[in-house]
Amino acid sequence: MNDKYKLKDWQELPIGGVVPEGGNSADYETGTWRTNRPLWYEENCIQCLTCWVFCPEGAILLKDGTKPNGQPRKEIKEINLFHCKGCGLCAKECPVNIKGNKIAIELVKEEI
Amino acid sequence: MPGLQEMAKKEGAFAGGHRMCAGCPVPIFTKMLTRVTDKYEIVAGNATGCLEVASSIFPYSAWKIPWIHTAFENAGASMSGVEAMYKSLKRQGKINKKLKFVAIGGDGGTYDIGLQSLSGAMERGHDLVYICYDNGAYMNTGVQRSSATPLGASTTTSPKGKKSSGRQGKRKDLTKIMVAHNIDYVAQASIHKPVDLSNKLKKAIELDGPAFINILCPCILGWKINPDMGVEAARVGVETGFWPLYEVENGEYNINYKPKYRPVTDWIFMQGRFRHLKSPENQPIVEEFQKEVDKNWEWLLKQ
Numbered sequence: 001m002n003d004k005y006k007l008k009d010w011q012e013l014p015i016g017g018v019v020p021e022g023g024n025s026a027d028y029e030t031g032t033w034r035t036n037r038p039l040w041y042e043e044n045c046i047q048c049l050t051c052w053v054f055c056p057e058g059a060i061l062l063k064d065g066t067k068p069n070g071q072p073r074k075e076i077k078e079i080n081l082f083h084c085k086g087c088g089l090c091a092k093e094c095p096v097n098i099k100g101n102k103i104a105i106e107l108v109k110e111e112i
Numbered sequence: 113m114p115g116l117q118e119m120a121k122k123e124g125a126f127a128g129g130h131r132m133c134a135g136c137p138v139p140i141f142t143k144m145l146t147r148v149t150d151k152y153e154i155v156a157g158n159a160t161g162c163l164e165v166a167s168s169i170f171p172y173s174a175w176k177i178p179w180i181h182t183a184f185e186n187a188g189a190s191m192s193g194v195e196a197m198y199k200s201l202k203r204q205g206k207i208n209k210k211l212k213f214v215a216i217g218g219d220g221g222t223y224d225i226g227l228q229s230l231s232g233a234m235e236r237g238h239d240l241v242y243i244c245y246d247n248g249a250y251m252n253t254g255v256q257r258s259s260a261t262p263l264g265a266s267t268t269t270s271p272k273g274k275k276s277s278g279r280q281g282k283r284k285d286l287t288k289i290m291v292a293h294n295i296d297y298v299a300q301a302s303i304h305k306p307v308d309l310s311n312k313l314k315k316a317i318e319l320d321g322p323a324f325i326n327i328l329c330p331c332i333l334g335w336k337i338n339p340d341m342g343v344e345a346a347r348v349g350v351e352t353g354f355w356p357l358y359e360v361e362n363g364e365y366n367i368n369y370k371p372k373y374r375p376v377t378d379w380i381f382m383q384g385r386f387r388h389l390k391s392p393e394n395q396p397i398v399e400e401f402q403k404e405v406d407k408n409w410e411w412l413l414k415q
Contacts, residue, residue, distance in 0.1 A: 006383055019168070023176035035132055048115040049347035053306045054343055056139040058128040074120035082126035087135030088340030 026083070030057065038079050043101040047075050051090035051105060059084040067110040070100030086110070119147040119310060123176065125154060130174035131166040132293035135339030137303045137346065138163050138245055144306070145214060148314040152212040153177070153334050155194065159221035161189035162252040162331075163245070184225040188233035188242060191215040195238045212317050215242045215377040219260035220250040223286050223326070234293045234322045241316045241323045244286065255334040259284040262354070263404065264397045265385045272388040277397055282404060291360045293379070297323035299359035303330070304347040308368055312359060328355045336384020341408060345382060352379040353405045356412055365415035373409075376402045 002077040009064030015019060057080075079090075088107050091097055096104035118241040124143040132139060142163065144245055145154050157180040158164040164181050167174040182190040191213050201207040214231070217226050231356040249267050250256040261279045266272040270279040290298045297319050299312040309327065316323035330337065330345040337345055349355045350371055357369040377398060380386035389398050 017170060017175040019171055022173055023127035023218040025131075025169075025174040026127040026166070028129035028131075028172055030129055030131070049120060052120065053116055054137075054140060055344075056132060056136055056142060057130075058124060058126065058139070073117055080128065085134035085339075087342075088338075089135055089137075089343060092340040093343055104121075 007092060010075055013049065030085050031082045031100055034081075034084060035110055036086040036088060037081070037110045038084060038086065038088070038090055038105055038107050039101065040105050044077075044096055044104040046096055047073070047106070048095060049074065049076070049091055050095060052076065054089050054093050055088065056089065057083040057085055060090065115307060119144065122147045122150065124176065125156070125177045126167070127174045127176055128357065129172065131169055133166075133332050133339070135232075136162070136329075137342040138247075140303050140306065140343075141214070141243070141245070141309060141327055141329075141347050142167075144310055145317075148310045149212070149317050150385065152210045154214055154317070155189040155198075155211055156180070156214045156216060157182055157194065159217035159226050160184045160213070160252075161221050162247075163216060163217035163218065165252055169339070184221045184400065186229045187215040187217045187221060187226055188229035188231075188240075191240050191242075192233040192236060192238040192413075197241055199239075201329065213238075213240045217238060217242070217244055217389065218250075218252070219244060219246040219248060219286075220252075220258045222246075223260045224258050224283055227286075227289075227343060231293065233288075233290065234290065234295050237295075237322055239320055239322070241313075241319075241325065243313075244324070244326045245329040246286075246326055247329045248283075249331070249332060249334050251331045251334040253284050255331075260286070262371050262380075263401050264389050266393070267385070271409075274278070275393050277388060286323075287324075287326045288349065290326075291363075292313060293322075293324075294363065295322045297321075297359065297361055299323075299325045300328075300355065300357055301325055302328040302346045302350050302355055302357060304343045305357070305364070308357065310399070315359075337382065337388075341382070348374070348379045348382060352376045353409050354379055356409065365412070367412065376405050 059080040061077045062074045063077040089103040125146040126142040155178045195213045257267040264278040282401040299311045352374045358367045
């Protein structure tokens with residue numbers, strides 16, 4: 001746990017127990033839940049963003065890129081393993097995987 | 113019509129690091145809330161349920177938008193109060209943000225406990241979108257039967273066994289109840305069609321007046337499926353016709369997607385909660401389930 005949010009003594013808690021800021025759950029590591037690690041192969045990826053829209057953790061990070069014809073678009077940058085719980089939705093729904101010739105995301109057992 | 117690229121340009125409403133189960137598809141639509149519209153800012157209220165508990169464990173919050181936790185029964189009432197306050201402040205010139213209000217509840221908090229406050233909020237005509245994510249039981253407290261639980265499903269309060277074969281009786285059709293409120297927009301969506309879902313959210317949010325969306329959200333724990341099957345279970349649920357995708361605008365029905373009418377057994381036998389229906393003495397329940405689905409579609413196609 002991040003020191004910033006370590007539970008304090010009752011005198012030091014914010015009045016009313018308010019949460020200090022919105023969206024701060026991003027500081028909490030849920031990657032430790034994972035038993036399967038997703039591996040993303042950029043060369044096989046068609047950048048359809050299906051995994052991005054379905055990822056419940058928001059663990060698929062995007063970057064600015066360009067289409068082959070030069071138009072701007074969002075592309076997948078990497079998988080955020082700090083948040084990824086290893087559910088496998090991305091690999092299950094990936095249209096490249098469903099087509100079956102290539103694999104764009106696969107899950108491998110996490111090694112301890 | 114926001115496509116995926118369009119949505120990717122905006123920031124989502126929901127941060128990672130929340131404590132929903134691995135593979136739970138509910139955050140798919142909560143992430144979307146701010147991405148579907150660029151005209152308004154969103155304020156959300158959340159009835160007690162999985163989403164509320166897992167997204168706001170002290171001292172963390174997964175919400176990047178203003179968000180209120182209310183009790184099980186009053187998500188509709190709280191958000192209509194907030195909306196009325198906003199209208200008043202706007203009239204007094206104390207606020208000039210353009211806000212839209214969203215209330216979110218699970219099927220327990222919407223079909224059962226929150227029904228009267230939802231009904232009141234819709235009837236009073238608040239500028240409010242109520243989103244129900246229907247996973248078919250009280251999953252947060254450990255899978256108790258709700259009035260959205262389908263026929264024959266085994267839950268902890270309607271367990272399968274020698275004397276019982278799961279939930280008895282028919283499930284409530286809340287979407288039709290909301291259509292009967294004569295509100296401007298009622299829709300049924302599914303988590304496996306993100307573009308269809310985002311269109312419906314956009315329509316509902318940008319509309320001036322009450323709107324209701326019912327979303328099929330499979331539950332990993334309660335449906336007894338693998339963590340990667342959340343979206344697939346919703347897809348098969350729609351393909352079998354169990355969950356029709358339609359919207360009702362000003363009383364006019366519009367079916368968004370005609371399924372392939374796969375046999376309903378495809379859907380129920382992919383889930384562990386219906387496993388006991390495979391035994392021969394439970395065949396009448398499967399037949400009744402299929403008959404109910406067929407009847408619903410027959411009715412829907414006539415509209």
